Amino acid sequence: MIAYNKTLLENTFLVEEAIDLKKSGFIQDVNLNAIKQQLTALKTSRNIFVRAGFFLLGALLYLSIIGLLFLIIFNLNSDFKMAGFIISFIGLGILELLCSQNFFRHGLDDAFIIGAQLSFYSAIVVDSDSPIGGFIAMIIIGLVFAIRYVNTLSYLVFLTGIVLLLSYMLIEHTEISAILPFVLLAIAIGFYYTCQKFKDHQKLYFYSDVLEWFFIYTLFLGYISVNYFVVRTLSEELLSADYTQSDVPFGWMFYIFMFAVPLVYIFYSLKTKNRTMLYIGGLTFALSILTFRYYHSVLPAEWALILSGLGIFTFVYFVIQKIKTNETGITFKHDHTNDTAMLNNIEALIVNSQDIKHAEESQQSKMPFGGGGFSGGGAGGSF
């Protein structure tokens, strides 16, 4: 079922775990090197940038192969209906070849996984003139790819297929399209329970990363389904409703939900000690504030920035004071598994994305006085 040699796949995960353990300082260089030597692993790119680079190369390779084949096989009179499927099968063939050469989460294989699926789905949509076929294909092919190649993105395609299919059926074939947000929320809750059920399943050991992303997808889906901006835009687009005079039905409810859901995420994540969920909670909370400001500009930007800065500063300061002495549970102590040096370097490099006044000063001052109109200080990055 899985395209890879299971021993090698397991070794890959074990080596990754060992690298993490080494970073956290639980084991030494000697141990890590011994582990790396003992366990033959698949060819993976752990660094996301390296993987992205290989992905680009893979995409170029795929395109050039297709181009070459089309030059040879096709001419103007050929039937192009099958072209999408042919491209897809070529991709699949090369993908199998890469798998037998032990490329796993390497970047090159990702290009073919995505390319093969994309061409297949678009071919189906073009041939059948209806998106339903495409959605069903996403569900089936996505799941097959996710299982066979232990691929996260394909699994997300599978989930998106389910969401899109249900939404499409609801909008096109029923009279109650207005309940779409609630249906999406219900799907998210359903996903959540499925995810919780399979999360620590022994047999799904290889799929723990896939399931982690399933969880993330679920959280985002749950949030998006109640975000006011999304609800309003969707109903304007899909139901061609006009909200310039009145508010969305139950608009106040979405405002409440929009802030309640992230808060629930944050508190629940602190309770279950789940870092991913905490980040998503923080991110979605910030999104909610931006959404709110998009419709109600309560404060001028500069005061909003100053006050939020002050607010966050005070809040963080008091939280730190409160948890500073904690020895267990939620603490402020150095964490073995979380790298602080990295954070400092990142902070040092992005501090300049903000315009500190002197940056423009030098160029301005070369000009005679009176020439105004230089851009204002630094609203750029932070919005």
Next chain:
Amino acid sequence: MKKTNRNVQKLLDKELLTKEQQIGIQNYFSQGLFSLRNELLFLMYLSVLLFTSGVGILVYKNIDTIGHSILLLVMLALTVVCFYFSFKESKGFSKIDIDFENPVYNYLVLLAVILSCSFMGYIQFQYAIFGNYFEISIYISAFIALASAYYFNNKSALSIGITALVTSLGISLTPRTLINNDIYWNEMLSYYGLLLGLIIVLWSVYSKKIGLKKHFDLVLLTFALHLISICCIAGLMNDIWVLFLFLMAGTSYFFYKKSFEIEAISIYIFTLLYGFIGFNIAIARILDHVDLDNYWELFIVILPVYFITSIVLFIKAIKNFNKKTNDSLQ
């Protein structure tokens, strides 16, 4: 957690871990620690950036009004207060990587540095206290930032200080200008940039020798690499490109060696990238002098081979790096 436990158990079964190590790992995880240190400190950092952006806009909007001078005074007062508390809490200067008892003060230092830079900028803009020698205000900003960086052990301040120095040359090298592609350029800038880059490199080598803030290396070298390489590439377009070709080769070699030494894949990758760009420009300059009319067919055939070879070499280089170092970004 379960996943980690399972993996550790597997490693133990294969006798790649010792029993003590496994117990140590399990004990650590069974404590149920959940450290919010990094998250809270990042929020603090964010709050400083938000606050200073807000202040920047506020001051800008009030230029030429009476409120402006008052705002500048408030800014000055705030800077002084921040510096006062930072000095009070600081453990004093040290050559090594020390930290405040309470890391929150790092962000107070950052706030003070950004505010004082903004203050210098606005006061020069509004009152022209240094007349037409606007550089002086930038040098003062740079001095404040660099001094704070070394005294309070603050990398962000270091980064601001170097950017200020670069700015004083007239090069606005921030991520935003890079993205918006509005970098000012003329020939003289290349030489100034090269000189500053060289000084930064020499400083990093020297401070490593005397053991002064060794952990600043990555920031210093990152700036130096980008500055020197961009200047060299600009120089390669000039008439005296042969000189810059040698400079570029030397730089690439130096940073190539250095990236292994400090195990930084970011420097390694950018060195390769800049080196590759420089190499291609050099080839194009050479081809300028060759009469291509007779060879263009050959050229077209060689081009794909050339690209594929470079890709393969790039892959090999990354693998080589990963093998030789245990970089954290691996």
